[in-house]
Amino acid sequence: xxxxxxxxxxxxxxxxxxxxxxxxxxxxxxxxxxxxxxxxxxxxxxxxxxxxxxxxxxxxxxxxxxxxxxxxxxxxxxxxxxxxxxxxxxxxxxxxxxxxxxxxxxxxxxxxxxxxxxxxxxxxxxxxxxxxxxxxxxxxxxxxxxxxxxxxxxxx
Amino acid sequence: xxxxxxxxxxxxxxxxxxxxxxxxxxxxxxxxxxxxxxxxxxxxxxxxxxxxxxxxxxxxxxxxxxxxxxxxxxxxxxxxxxxxxxxxxxxxxxxxxxx
Numbered sequence: 516x517x518x519x520x521x522x523x524x525x526x527x528x529x530x531x532x533x534x535x536x537x538x539x540x541x542x543x544x545x546x547x548x549x550x551x552x553x554x555x556x557x558x559x560x561x562x563x564x565x566x567x568x569x570x571x572x573x574x575x576x577x578x579x580x581x582x583x584x585x586x587x588x589x590x591x592x593x594x595x596x597x598x599x600x601x602x603x604x605x606x607x608x609x610x611x612x613x614x615x616x617x618x619x620x621x622x623x624x625x626x627x628x629x630x631x632x633x634x635x636x637x638x639x640x641x642x643x644x645x646x647x648x649x650x651x652x653x654x655x656x657x658x659x660x661x662x663x664x665x666x667x668x669x670x671x
Numbered sequence: 672x673x674x675x676x677x678x679x680x681x682x683x684x685x686x687x688x689x690x691x692x693x694x695x696x697x698x699x700x701x702x703x704x705x706x707x708x709x710x711x712x713x714x715x716x717x718x719x720x721x722x723x724x725x726x727x728x729x730x731x732x733x734x735x736x737x738x739x740x741x742x743x744x745x746x747x748x749x750x751x752x753x754x755x756x757x758x759x760x761x762x763x764x765x766x767x768x769x770x
Binding site: 563570602606607614 | 754761
């Protein structure tokens with residue numbers, strides 16, 4: 516009985532694998548036939564690359580994106596893509612646009628020194644090795660505002 | 672004047688697949704609320720370490736794409752989570768002086 520079953524299974528295997536192979540080819544044909552146009556696919560691939568390598572985009576492009584014109588331009592592109600290519604491409608474009616926008620340098624805050632009191636400070640050149648905290652935070656000191664600390668006694 | 676209806680492409684069907692989609696959406700929403708309401712909620716070490724590898728970021732984007740193909744509602748919320756993750760990691764590796 517067992518031998519009969521094994522023989523039956525052996526007989527069934529080639530036809531099943533052929534059917535599975537045919538189904539796989541059929542599904543590949545179906546997938547290819549449902550693919551978007553090459554232009555859309557190329558655009559989608561470029562947008563995916565922008566999302567993946569968004570941290571490598573130069574600061575100049577990010578600064579432009581952060582400007583008034585850049586934001587209008589970006590929102591217009593997202594809207595245009597949604598209207599022409601569909602919301603899937605529009606969603607990816609919006610992600611790419613926001614990632615570029617998010618990484619734009621904030622000039623207003625980066626130009627302010629937290630320890631600069633705004634008074635008359637004698638600027639000194641930075642000499643010697645970089646401090647540990649500068650290495651960790653990736654800072655490159657160009658000048659020192661002051662190297663003296665004035666303390667006062669606590670009074671009631 | 673009629674009340675605005677839920678967009679049809681974001682609706683889910685009343686079957687097991689629809690229930691599973693709703694569960695995923697609720698889990699994703701809980702994840703977003705967790706990371707957005709708690710101040711400086713830390714990402715796990717593996718998520719932080721994997722970000723520097725491009726293939727990992729490709730997988731994140733393909734997760735968004737596969738979510739979109741499965742269900743638009745899930746796709747939108749997964750895209751939101753992915754954006755927050757990529758954005759935070761991008762900020763993390765940016766030198767402080769360039770922020």
